[in-house]
Amino acid sequence: MQQQLTAEQAAGKIMVALDYPDAAAANRLLGALAGVPCYIKVGMELYYAAGPSFVSRLKEQGYKVFLDLKMHDIPNTVKGGASSIARLGVDMFNVHAAGGVTMMEAALEGVDKALAGNGQERPLVIAVTQLTSTSQSTMNDEIGIAGTVEAAVVRYAKLAKQAGLAGVVASAQEAAAVKLVCGSGFKTVTPGIRPAGSTIGDQARVLTPAQALRQGTDFMVIGRPITGADDPRAALESIIEEMV
Numbered sequence: 448m449q450q451q452l453t454a455e456q457a458a459g460k461i462m463v464a465l466d467y468p469d470a471a472a473a474n475r476l477l478g479a480l481a482g483v484p485c486y487i488k489v490g491m492e493l494y495y496a497a498g499p500s501f502v503s504r505l506k507e508q509g510y511k512v513f514l515d516l517k518m519h520d521i522p523n524t525v526k527g528g529a530s531s532i533a534r535l536g537v538d539m540f541n542v543h544a545a546g547g548v549t550m551m552e553a554a555l556e557g558v559d560k561a562l563a564g565n566g567q568e569r570p571l572v573i574a575v576t577q578l579t580s581t582s583q584s585t586m587n588d589e590i591g592i593a594g595t596v597e598a599a600v601v602r603y604a605k606l607a608k609q610a611g612l613a614g615v616v617a618s619a620q621e622a623a624a625v626k627l628v629c630g631s632g633f634k635t636v637t638p639g640i641r642p643a644g645s646t647i648g649d650q651a652r653v654l655t656p657a658q659a660l661r662q663g664t665d666f667m668v669i670g671r672p673i674t675g676a677d678d679p680r681a682a683l684e685s686i687i688e689e690m691v
Contacts, residue, residue: 452660455484457690460660462486462513462636463683464670470497477508479679483687486538488668490515502535511538513636513666517575519543522553529557529572537570539636541616544574544603551610571634573614574607576600576621579639579653597621604629619659619667626663638668642686656689 452460463485467473473493487510489502494516505512514537518525525542532540542554554572562569577586577600586592592599600621605628607615614634617625622635639653659667669686676682 452691454687454691457687458483458485460666462488462666462668464488464668465493466670467493470501486511488513488515499535506536514540517543519546522550525550526553526557529554530561533558533561539571541573541575544576544607548606548610555611571613574612576603576615576617579618597624619654619662619664622662622664634665636666637664640667640669642672656686
């Protein structure tokens with residue numbers, strides 16, 4: 448049976464994606480959402496434009512931050528990148544599971560090296576499995592991975608757990624399967640969440656917030672349904688109401 452959430456608990460499961468080209472636009476959205484205890488996701492567009500100082504300011508303001516840079520490189524490079532990210536004080540960041548177990552282990556080594564002896568809380572390190580924009584035909588015919596999307600996601604999730612990571616990024620459609628093989632404590636962060644009645648955009652594998660919760664989602668990444676709304680705060684509050 449799905450656990451009944453309070454409004455505060457529901458808000459804590461939402462990661463609002465600040466997919467903006469500059470800090471000024473992101474700050475306008477943050478002003479509209481002030482006081483709602485949600486996670487903030489900073490992705491490539493904003494991070495490359497505003498830099499690590501923007502992330503530091505978010506932490507100073509009390510936000511929980513998921514830094515979504517999807518690192519995928521040789522192990523030593525990922526280790527160094529993870530060290531730099533850990534020193535920013537983010538609560539969560541990700542690497543690509545396709546980089547393999549050794550690369551994912553190197554990310555954890557980088558975190559531990561950066562935080563050794565300073566008492567800072569260790570961020571959750573998670574792995575990207577298959578992007579929610581990836582359809583079955585894209586994965587099979589273009590990328591060249593055989594089998595179902597769910598099977599590929601589960602395989603990557605098992606590799607991430609083997610490496611010691613805290614969880615994975617996957618579609619909510621695969622969350623239950625990931626939990627089944629990796630355990631209930633293995634985190635699932637699920638983009639591709641669309642409230643009932645909203646457009647799916649460039650996503651291929653989507654669920655509503657309520658459906659995602661029933662699948663066992665721990666965190667749901669939501670961008671355009673909030674950031675593109677005429678009243679972002681009302682849109683976020685409506686999603687929270689759908690979840691409680």
